[in-house]
Amino acid sequence: MSLRLTILGCHSATPRINAFPTSQYLEINSRNFLIDCGEGTQRQMRKYKVGFSKIDHIFISHLHGDHYYGLVGLLSTYGILSREKDMHIFGPKGIKKATMQMLKISESHAKFNMVFHELSSNESELIFEDDKVSVRTIPLKHRVYTNGYLFTEKEKPRKLNMLNISGYPEIDRADYLNIKAGKDVVLSSGEIVSNLELTLNPPKPLSFAFCSDTCYKPDIVPIIKNVDLLYHEATFLDDRQGLAKKTKHSTSIEAAKIAKEANVSKLIVGHYSGRYKDISLFKKEAATVFENVDIAETGKVFSVD
Amino acid sequence: MSLRLTILGCHSATPRINAFPTSQYLEINSRNFLIDCGEGTQRQMRKYKVGFSKIDHIFISHLHGDHYYGLVGLLSTYGILSREKDMHIFGPKGIKKATMQMLKISESHAKFNMVFHELSSNESELIFEDDKVSVRTIPLKHRVYTNGYLFTEKEKPRKLNMLNISGYPEIDRADYLNIKAGKDVVLSSGEIVSNLELTLNPPKPLSFAFCSDTCYKPDIVPIIKNVDLLYHEATFLDDRQGLAKKTKHSTSIEAAKIAKEANVSKLIVGHYSGRYKDISLFKKEAATVFENVDIAETGKVFSVD
Numbered sequence: 344m345s346l347r348l349t350i351l352g353c354h355s356a357t358p359r360i361n362a363f364p365t366s367q368y369l370e371i372n373s374r375n376f377l378i379d380c381g382e383g384t385q386r387q388m389r390k391y392k393v394g395f396s397k398i399d400h401i402f403i404s405h406l407h408g409d410h411y412y413g414l415v416g417l418l419s420t421y422g423i424l425s426r427e428k429d430m431h432i433f434g435p436k437g438i439k440k441a442t443m444q445m446l447k448i449s450e451s452h453a454k455f456n457m458v459f460h461e462l463s464s465n466e467s468e469l470i471f472e473d474d475k476v477s478v479r480t481i482p483l484k485h486r487v488y489t490n491g492y493l494f495t496e497k498e499k500p501r502k503l504n505m506l507n508i509s510g511y512p513e514i515d516r517a518d519y520l521n522i523k524a525g526k527d528v529v530l531s532s533g534e535i536v537s538n539l540e541l542t543l544n545p546p547k548p549l550s551f552a553f554c555s556d557t558c559y560k561p562d563i564v565p566i567i568k569n570v571d572l573l574y575h576e577a578t579f580l581d582d583r584q585g586l587a588k589k590t591k592h593s594t595s596i597e598a599a600k601i602a603k604e605a606n607v608s609k610l611i612v613g614h615y616s617g618r619y620k621d622i623s624l625f626k627k628e629a630a631t632v633f634e635n636v637d638i639a640e641t642g643k644v645f646s647v648d
Numbered sequence: 649m650s651l652r653l654t655i656l657g658c659h660s661a662t663p664r665i666n667a668f669p670t671s672q673y674l675e676i677n678s679r680n681f682l683i684d685c686g687e688g689t690q691r692q693m694r695k696y697k698v699g700f701s702k703i704d705h706i707f708i709s710h711l712h713g714d715h716y717y718g719l720v721g722l723l724s725t726y727g728i729l730s731r732e733k734d735m736h737i738f739g740p741k742g743i744k745k746a747t748m749q750m751l752k753i754s755e756s757h758a759k760f761n762m763v764f765h766e767l768s769s770n771e772s773e774l775i776f777e778d779d780k781v782s783v784r785t786i787p788l789k790h791r792v793y794t795n796g797y798l799f800t801e802k803e804k805p806r807k808l809n810m811l812n813i814s815g816y817p818e819i820d821r822a823d824y825l826n827i828k829a830g831k832d833v834v835l836s837s838g839e840i841v842s843n844l845e846l847t848l849n850p851p852k853p854l855s856f857a858f859c860s861d862t863c864y865k866p867d868i869v870p871i872i873k874n875v876d877l878l879y880h881e882a883t884f885l886d887d888r889q890g891l892a893k894k895t896k897h898s899t900s901i902e903a904a905k906i907a908k909e910a911n912v913s914k915l916i917v918g919h920y921s922g923r924y925k926d927i928s929l930f931k932k933e934a935a936t937v938f939e940n941v942d943i944a945e946t947g948k949v950f951s952v953d
Contacts, residue, residue, distance in 0.1 A: 360695045416717045
C-alpha cells in the first residue's frame, strides 16, 4: 500500500467531547507526514498508534488554533522523548516566533533542531522534494493566510516482466537493477533486448491534496487536477451558504464542485461546523454533485493502492 | 455542599490515551475556579460538564506545557463563544506576553478583557479576595517559577437558632438579617436578647490547597495548616527518590509527610509519572504515613460538606 491517510481530527474549532480539531497522518511512498496539529493531536497520535519517531515533517495550513495549537505541546513532548533528529515544520510566516516563544517560556529543552520553513507566497511552490515524494503548496483563501498541500509520489522504477525475462536464460538477478532502471540488455551474442520487452510500466504515482480551510476557490483546480485523493473542507451544508461566505469556509456542494472540476478519484470532506449533529448529510449532499465522496471521521483510515 | 473539586486531568507530561495533564475545577462557596490548564482542558471541561461561562478566574501554577498549553485554546474558544465578561488569569510573569502573542498570531478576536495578574514573589501573597473566598499563593519549588494556591472560604454568617428564637414571639422574619449579622435584639420591653442566644456558630470556613509541581518543601506547612483538602503532587513512588530530587518533584511519601505535618483533613495525590501502570500504589504508599489519602483520577469529584 503506498498511500494511507489517518484522520486524527476533523472537526472545526468549538470543543466537544468527541470532536477533535484538524490533524491528519499521511503515509505516502514510505514517507510519513503530519498535516495540521490542532489541540490534542499528540493524544490522538497515541490513540491511533502513529509512531512519533516516524515523523520528520509537519505541515501547518494556517495558524488558527484548531489547526495549530497542538504543535507546541507535540514539540515539547519530542523534547521529553529525547528526540535527536531534525524536525521540519512548514507553515505561515510567524509560526517560528510564536512557537519558539511558547517553548522558551516553558523552558522546554529540546536536543533536536526545529527547522522552520515559513511560507508567504500566494503562488503554488515546491516546498519539499526527495527521491520518494514531492510537496507543493496549494494557495487557499481563508480569514488568515492559508495553504493546502499537494503530496505526490515520485515516478517509481519500472517493474520486471518476469514472463518475458524467463525467455532469456542468460539474463539473471545481477541484471535486474539495470533493467528496473530502464536499461536495455546486451546478450553475449550481441543481440540487444529492449527494456520495453523486459519491463512493465511502473504503478502510477499517487497523489493526495489537503485543502483546509478555504472558501470556494476554483483556481486551485489546475494544481490538484487528477489527484487520487482530495480532502477538501466542508464546514457547512448548502443551507448556510451565506455563513460559509462570511467565514470564508466551503459548503459540501462547493467541495464536490472542486472535486468534479479537478477530476479527482475520491473526495473526503471534513471540518464540520458544530451545528450539524448528523455529519452523514455532508456526504449525501456532496454526492449530488460528485459521487465518490466519503466523510472524514476521527480514526478513519483511507487507503489508495 | 460548599467545596467541590473535579479532577479534569492529573497525569504528568508525556501524552497517553487516557492520561490528561493537570487541570482542576474548584467550586467553593459559590465561586468557580479553574486551576491549571494542560493541553486538552477545554475538551475535559465539556466531558465533565463544567459550565464555561461560570469561570471568571483561572490560576496557572507554572508555565510547563502540561499545566499551561491548554490555556490559549480555551481563551480562543471563549472568543468564539462571544464571551463578554472579564477573565482574570493568575500565573507566572511572562504568561501574558506568550499567551497574547499566540492569540494574536491566530487572529483570535475576543470581545472580552483578559486581565492578567502576573506573579513573581517568593513569599505567600493574597492575590484574590471577595465576600466569599480568598486566594493566596503557596510558593513552591520546581524547575521553573511555580506557585500553589490556597483557596479559603470567608467567615460565613451565623446561623439562626430557631428553637431559641421561637421562645420570643415578638421576633419575626424582619429581624433575621440583623441577627445573622451578629446583632442583639432589643424587645419592646427594653430587654436585650443576646445574639449568642439567638444564633448558632456558622459552619467552619473550608479550605483547599493545590500544590503542584514541587519538590518536597516543608516550609509550605504553615501556609496550608489544617486545610480541609490538600492536593499535593506525587510524581514518583519512593523507589525513585533520586529522580524526584533531580526533576524537582515529590514522592507519595513526601506528599504524605506534608499532609501529616500540616494536619490536613484529607490528602489527594496526583501528577503520576507515566512509568507507573498501577496508580493505586501511590495511595498505598502514602497511607503508610498519612491515612486519609486518596488518588486523583480523571473525572473524579471530591466534596467537602
